[in-house]
Amino acid sequence: MADGVTDLAARVSEVVGDRAAEWDRAGLLPVEVRHALATEGLLCPQTPARYGGLGLNSRDAGELTAHAGSLCSSVRSVMTSQQMVAGSVERLGDEEQRARYLPRLAGGEIAAAAFSEPGAGSDLSAMATTIRAEGDTVVVDGRKTWITTSVYADLLLVFGRFGDAAAAVVIPADAPGVTVDRIPDPLGCRAAGHADLVFDGVRVPVDAVLGGTGLPLPLLVTAALTHGRMSVAWGCVGILRSCLAEATRHARTREQFGVPIGRHQLVARHLAETYTAERIATHACEHASDRWDAGSPDMVAATVLAKHVSAAQAVSGSYAALQVLASAGARDGHAVARAHRDARLMEIIEGSSEMCTLILADHVLATAG
Numbered sequence: 001m002a003d004g005v006t007d008l009a010a011r012v013s014e015v016v017g018d019r020a021a022e023w024d025r026a027g028l029l030p031v032e033v034r035h036a037l038a039t040e041g042l043l044c045p046q047t048p049a050r051y052g053g054l055g056l057n058s059r060d061a062g063e064l065t066a067h068a069g070s071l072c073s074s075v076r077s078v079m080t081s082q083q084m085v086a087g088s089v090e091r092l093g094d095e096e097q098r099a100r101y102l103p104r105l106a107g108g109e110i111a112a113a114a115f116s117e118p119g120a121g122s123d124l125s126a127m128a129t130t131i132r133a134e135g136d137t138v139v140v141d142g143r144k145t146w147i148t149t150s151v152y153a154d155l156l157l158v159f160g161r162f163g164d165a166a167a168a169v170v171i172p173a174d175a176p177g178v179t180v181d182r183i184p185d186p187l188g189c190r191a192a193g194h195a196d197l198v199f200d201g202v203r204v205p206v207d208a209v210l211g212g213t214g215l216p217l218p219l220l221v222t223a224a225l226t227h228g229r230m231s232v233a234w235g236c237v238g239i240l241r242s243c244l245a246e247a248t249r250h251a252r253t254r255e256q257f258g259v260p261i262g263r264h265q266l267v268a269r270h271l272a273e274t275y276t277a278e279r280i281a282t283h284a285c286e287h288a289s290d291r292w293d294a295g296s297p298d299m300v301a302a303t304v305l306a307k308h309v310s311a312a313q314a315v316s317g318s319y320a321a322l323q324v325l326a327s328a329g330a331r332d333g334h335a336v337a338r339a340h341r342d343a344r345l346m347e348i349i350e351g352s353s354e355m356c357t358l359i360l361a362d363h364v365l366a367t368a369g
Helices: 003-016 020-026 031-039 058-071 073-092 095-107 217-253 265-294 299-329 335-346 353-367
Strands: 111-114 130-134 137-147 155-162 165-172 178-182 195-205
Touching: 003 031, 003 058, 020 073, 020 335, 031 073, 058 073, 058 217, 058 265, 073 095, 073 111, 073 155, 073 165, 073 217, 073 335, 095 155, 111 137, 137 155, 137 165, 155 195, 155 217, 165 195, 165 217, 217 265, 217 299, 217 335, 265 299, 299 335, 299 353
Parallel strands: 111 155, 130 155
Antiparallel strands: 130 137, 137 195, 155 165, 178 195
């Protein structure tokens, strides 16, 4: 980890401390925690410095994300949402929109990206939310479901149908016609502020539509999801690092049959499996970030691969770590118990494992020899 990133990671550690279990049980990130991370640009570290951001490359931002994920997956989830919105504004917005929104996202305001709908999850082409122009405004109607961070959000980036194309529009979360219905007791990332959203005749200026006109839906989706998938992938690395540290500590100090349990071969196997999972996920993420930073044509496929591999490894690695800790790790709020739940959710969000498999298969069919 580069020196500057080490300092940023230390700041995240200072803000988060050892309170992740408390937040997980309460299902809430305190406002002072959200404010500290947001105002210091830690939620969207890749936002360019000219807009007030930290300007990190993908590799360094990934290491910072992994560190946050090792401490608290709910904090990492908020980082993922913020980076999805900031990345979409940077890629899809015009210069005036970048200058308007990015300093706000790097300087204290929190944002959520609203994709999924009751009838459009993996199949985003079934999206039913509409964005229609009326004079110098647009009107948004529709429903979104399971939108991470939206309970805390100041801004919502909403994706929907726009005439014969699609659009992404920035909406203040407190705009008239917006309803935020918090999801109680989610399986994982319990403090990440998941909610269902309703937009009933929500009216905002037409210049809140990124790019100003309708764009192809695949372009909109790819712009946001690539940022989200990279963040989730690195977050899974963090989950695995936390699991490995907890399992190793326990295996060194817990004794059975007169020796530390790590000396028993079957327990040692679980440690090796967790370590292997962490290494596989880390290398997949490093490869994807290197492709990202190089502007490689296979950046999107590498990111999907990193997300797919890292999520699967987080599930298997957290399972192995839980076997090592046994009842010691089975308490609600324990780092490994949280990791086990959070990891399972990583195989669903930002493209399920099944969808990632199909995307990768299409990539192979299109590019292989």
